[in-house]
Amino acid sequence: MHIAVIGTGYVGLVTGVCLAEIGNTVTCLDVDEEKVSLLKSGRSPIYEEGLEELLTKNLRKGNIQFTTDYREGLAGKEVIYIAVGTPERPDGSAELKYIESVCRAISENVRQDVVIVTKSTVPVGTNQYIKDLIEARLTPPITISVVSNPEFLRQGTAVHDTFHGDRIVIGSEDSWALELLEAINQPFQLPIVKTDLRSAEMIKYASNAFLAAKISFINEMSHLCAQVGANVDNVAAGMGMDKRIGKKFLHAGVGYGGSCFPKDTNALIAMGKQFDYQMPLLESVQQVNEMQRKRMVDMITTRLGSLDNKVVVLLGLTFKPNTDDMREAPSIRVAEELLRTGAVVKAYDPVAIPSAKTVMPEPVLFTSDLEEALQGADAAVIMTDWQQIKSFPLEEYRRLLVHPLLFDGRNCFTLAEMKNSGIEYHSIGRPVVNPQETISPMTSY
Numbered sequence: 463m464h465i466a467v468i469g470t471g472y473v474g475l476v477t478g479v480c481l482a483e484i485g486n487t488v489t490c491l492d493v494d495e496e497k498v499s500l501l502k503s504g505r506s507p508i509y510e511e512g513l514e515e516l517l518t519k520n521l522r523k524g525n526i527q528f529t530t531d532y533r534e535g536l537a538g539k540e541v542i543y544i545a546v547g548t549p550e551r552p553d554g555s556a557e558l559k560y561i562e563s564v565c566r567a568i569s570e571n572v573r574q575d576v577v578i579v580t581k582s583t584v585p586v587g588t589n590q591y592i593k594d595l596i597e598a599r600l601t602p603p604i605t606i607s608v609v610s611n612p613e614f615l616r617q618g619t620a621v622h623d624t625f626h627g628d629r630i631v632i633g634s635e636d637s638w639a640l641e642l643l644e645a646i647n648q649p650f651q652l653p654i655v656k657t658d659l660r661s662a663e664m665i666k667y668a669s670n671a672f673l674a675a676k677i678s679f680i681n682e683m684s685h686l687c688a689q690v691g692a693n694v695d696n697v698a699a700g701m702g703m704d705k706r707i708g709k710k711f712l713h714a715g716v717g718y719g720g721s722c723f724p725k726d727t728n729a730l731i732a733m734g735k736q737f738d739y740q741m742p743l744l745e746s747v748q749q750v751n752e753m754q755r756k757r758m759v760d761m762i763t764t765r766l767g768s769l770d771n772k773v774v775v776l777l778g779l780t781f782k783p784n785t786d787d788m789r790e791a792p793s794i795r796v797a798e799e800l801l802r803t804g805a806v807v808k809a810y811d812p813v814a815i816p817s818a819k820t821v822m823p824e825p826v827l828f829t830s831d832l833e834e835a836l837q838g839a840d841a842a843v844i845m846t847d848w849q850q851i852k853s854f855p856l857e858e859y860r861r862l863l864v865h866p867l868l869f870d871g872r873n874c875f876t877l878a879e880m881k882n883s884g885i886e887y888h889s890i891g892r893p894v895v896n897p898q899e900t901i902s903p904m905t906s907y
């Protein structure tokens with residue numbers, strides 16, 4: 463199949479490379495000239511395990527090419543995937559200007575019948591809007607069909623997720639377009655859900671919102687666990703064994719971040735508003751997420767009292783490990799709060815210092831050396847569960863910190879291993895280990 467993929471970000475590039483890998487001839491198109499020339503040389507602008515290998519392999523085989531030229535990119539293509547960004551507008555709704563500009567470019571440049579496949583996360587009704595926009599400027603007798611094919615990959619494991627996802631969702635009002643997409647996706651050997659256009663669009667938002675809700679649910683439980691002396695990890699493990707609940711996305715912590723959960727829950731709430739429905743559950747999911755960051759700062763101030771001139775080091779800055787993505791990372795809010803309360807804030811991340819510098823508040827002292835980060839700090843706060851942080855010897859934490867005081871926002875260590883570490887250890891929804899003074903867990907009742 464001859465396929466064009468528009469947008470070579472996380473989703474577009476991974477989609478293009480994987481479609482080439484399963485035997486299609488793919489042209490990836492982007493307006494970013496720097497990105498395109500990097501990709502032509504076989505280098506990936508993002509780090510995703512296995513991506514660069516598949517990219518160079520398929521470039522060599524001639525299965526994939528890159529261009530900034532729409533006329534060249536769309537020539538002779540049977541299917542065009544759209545994978546440009548749909549960021550958040552100030553009112554929370556999804557910004558569709560990149561989608562609109564792609565539609566204009568398609569209608570001006572396409573010369574043959576074509577199926578348009580939307581990978582971008584777009585509000586319900588957008589695929590119909592895409593069809594209308596393209597058709598409005600198209601020169602007859604060219605016909606187009608639209609298919610919604612939302613993406614479920616996670617950053618950091620994008621290639622793996624494409625080949626091992628739980629399902630592929632395709633929605634359309636055109637049965638032959640659905641069959642075509644089913645045939646294209648067959649080599650992935652994953653369950654395929656065929657549905658109508660609007661349900662496919664909604665499945666994407668509902669899935670992200672549900673995952674965000676699971677995280678906020680366990681975070682809410684974690685607060686109560688801390689008060690009553692229970693261990694939220696044990697609670698999550700016990701709950702998760704019930705197949706109706708499932709054990710994934712029940713990891714308590716400082717809350718979710720990233721380019722999607724915050725944006726997509728907001729977009730869903732904005733969609734609700736259009737129909738005068740308030741979505742109280744989703745609003746609470748967001749509130750709990752916001753509270754988790756504040757709770758971390760409260761934990762630190764409760765323990766240390768005034769933070770004036772106390773050195774607090776944040777360990778890990780990205781919204782999750784194995785990415786340099788700082789979008790909506792909880793570390794940003796925690797740093798802001800700590801600075802506001804007078805702390806001196808140091809910040810460590812193994813890869814994201816350059817991207818962190820552009821979004822973290824000032825003044826923060828950055829380092830990508832963990833030893834240097836810990837040296838002389840009054841307390842350390844784990845914000846991202848990087849392997850580098852989890853495998854750093856506990857004796858070294860103890861030796862380097864002025865006070866052996868560790869706040870763990872990702873529950874990286876078991877309570878048993880912390881017991882003999884000589885470190886005072888505060889985590890999320892679990893009893894304090896080696897507390898300065900022994901406090902009865904029931905005192906707040």
Ligand SMILES: NC(=O)C1=CN([C@@H]2O[C@H](COP(=O)(O)OP(=O)(O)OC[C@H]3O[C@@H](n4cnc5c(N)ncnc54)[C@H](O)[C@@H]3O)[C@@H](O)[C@H]2O)C=CC1
Pocket residue numbers: 468469470471472473474491492493494497545546547548560563564581582583584613614615616617721722
């Ligand atoms: N990042 C992720 O993990 C996931 C993202 N999504 C959704 O996929 C969509 C894309 O997200 P990302 O790949 O993260 O975005 P991104 O921001 O990484 O990439 C978007 C790309 O589109 C290009 N672009 C913008 N306007 C263009 C135009 N008119 N013509 C050609 N190229 C153009 C940009 O230069 C950029 O390279 C969004 O709707 C997002 O919500 C869905 C699932 C996972």
Ligand SMILES: O=C(O)[C@H]1O[C@H](OP(=O)(O)OP(=O)(O)OC[C@H]2O[C@@H](n3ccc(=O)[nH]c3=O)[C@H](O)[C@@H]2O)[C@H](O)[C@@H](O)[C@@H]1O
Pocket residue numbers: 583613614615616617618670673677710711712713714715716717718719720721722723781782
């Ligand atoms: O629509 C999207 O863009 C993507 O959003 C998420 O993927 P991603 O944002 O890459 O990362 P996740 O691994 O889902 O983590 C998101 C956030 O939730 C947090 N999280 C995750 C799981 C958990 O149990 N607890 C928890 O706090 C992570 O630390 C991170 O900050 C979804 O998992 C993907 O299926 C989806 O395609």
